[in-house]
Amino acid sequence: MITQEQVERILRLSGNGIPVVSLYVPVNPGRPDRREFDSRVSSLLDRIRPLALDSSAEHAVRLSLREDIARIEKTLGEEPLRPGAVAVFSCGGRDIYEQVWLPRRTHDRIVVDADPYVRPLLGVLDEYYRTCAVIVDKSVGQVWEYYLDEVRELEAIRDRVVRKHGYSDEYAEYRVRNKADELSKKHFRRLVGELKQLFASGGYDLLAVGGQARDVPVFVDFLPRELKDRLVGTFTLDRESATPEDIRQKVRELVSEHADQEQRRLVDEILEAKAAGKPPAAVGLDETLWAASLAAIRTLAVDGQAVVPGGVCDRDGLLSRSGKTCPLCGEPLREVADVIDELAETVIDDGGEVRHVDAETDLRTQQAGALLRFELPPQPTAAS
Numbered sequence: 001m002i003t004q005e006q007v008e009r010i011l012r013l014s015g016n017g018i019p020v021v022s023l024y025v026p027v028n029p030g031r032p033d034r035r036e037f038d039s040r041v042s043s044l045l046d047r048i049r050p051l052a053l054d055s056s057a058e059h060a061v062r063l064s065l066r067e068d069i070a071r072i073e074k075t076l077g078e079e080p081l082r083p084g085a086v087a088v089f090s091c092g093g094r095d096i097y098e099q100v101w102l103p104r105r106t107h108d109r110i111v112v113d114a115d116p117y118v119r120p121l122l123g124v125l126d127e128y129y130r131t132c133a134v135i136v137d138k139s140v141g142q143v144w145e146y147y148l149d150e151v152r153e154l155e156a157i158r159d160r161v162v163r164k165h166g167y168s169d170e171y172a173e174y175r176v177r178n179k180a181d182e183l184s185k186k187h188f189r190r191l192v193g194e195l196k197q198l199f200a201s202g203g204y205d206l207l208a209v210g211g212q213a214r215d216v217p218v219f220v221d222f223l224p225r226e227l228k229d230r231l232v233g234t235f236t237l238d239r240e241s242a243t244p245e246d247i248r249q250k251v252r253e254l255v256s257e258h259a260d261q262e263q264r265r266l267v268d269e270i271l272e273a274k275a276a277g278k279p280p281a282a283v284g285l286d287e288t289l290w291a292a293s294l295a296a297i298r299t300l301a302v303d304g305q306a307v308v309p310g311g312v313c314d315r316d317g318l319l320s321r322s323g324k325t326c327p328l329c330g331e332p333l334r335e336v337a338d339v340i341d342e343l344a345e346t347v348i349d350d351g352g353e354v355r356h357v358d359a360e361t362d363l364r365t366q367q368a369g370a371l372l373r374f375e376l377p378p379q380p381t382a383a384s
């Protein structure tokens with residue numbers, strides 16, 4: 001899966017005068033269908049093939065696009081498929097090829113532009129917390145990243161420590177202890193400095209602190225306000241014997257507890273706004289689909305388990321769960337297996353936030369709700 005480092009690399013990509021191809025292809029849940037996927041890829045690439053042959057374009061541009069098309073087709077044709085979506089950013093002329101698998105679906109999309117087209121990527125990733133986990137003891141601090149349910153070590157910070165040895169008298173023992181405390185304070189301060197830098201660069205949302213039960217609270221006391229505000233919890237673990245899997249389990253527990261609380265908070269906010277009549281909010285699938293059809297959704301909450309068939313108007317983007325024709329333009333609706341999926345993808349395309357709610361809340365029966373950018377006009381009926 002994708003790492004924070006890769007996201008940052010993609011955001012910095014530029015073709016410096018040669019266009020970058022950005023491609024998004026959804027992969028169905030369950031057993032992915034290879035043929036369907038390959039045909040989606042090739043029909044997306046078909047849309048840009050004429051550009052690669054356009055004799056009015058610079059030679060270097062045509063060459064780069066031809067290289068992009070060939071490489072995307074070959075690479076994606078060989079990749080094992082995973083449910084969600086794959087995003088590719090390619091610029092052959094600059095030797096750029098980035099490919100990431102996303103945990104949720106996006107719309108089919110191909111864009112040729114000076115910069116990579118990242119909105120769908122950021123929209124999907126927006127929902128996942130980027131967590132920095134630090135494992136502390138008196139002389140070593142290990143910094144880990146937990147993202148999309150995977151962990152990787154970022155760095156280890158080692159400092160000098162006073163070794164235990166036989167003390168000649170009580171005073172010597174006291175001095176050694178004092179010295180040791182001083183060194184661990186210095187070590188903790190250095191570690192805090194590193195964390196401040198990591199969080200200041202904007203890469204992380206949450207902080208988790210682990211280690212021996214006696215070290216963790218001492219270290220937490222060293223955290224400045226801005227890091228304490230990000231602290232999602234602490235855990236006990238022996239640094240020397242802990243495996244990456246142990247760390248993943250501990251951090252995952254804290255993060256999913258936090259996600260659960262945030263989901264409940266959002267659902268409450270939507271329901272309260274709806275009851276009070278302000279700020280504008282939508283509750284229930286029909287009203288929320290209507291809101292998305294008008295690009296009115298700022299923050300969408302959808303039940304993580306709900307799947308509801310429905311229809312989409314390809315002319316004006318209207319979403320509906322019933323009816324054969326679009327109430328806005330009268331065109332026939334295109335049937336979709338899950339209109340909630342279309343809803344989430346539409347909100348991301350319109351620059352809104354999407355939150356899938358897995359917690360048991362009042363949203364389960366309503367299936368969807370949203371905080372809106374403006375009051376909705378009345379919903380048209382198929383008859384009108």
Ligand SMILES: [Zn+2]
Pocket residue numbers: 313314315316317318326327328329330331
């Ligand atoms: Zn329509």
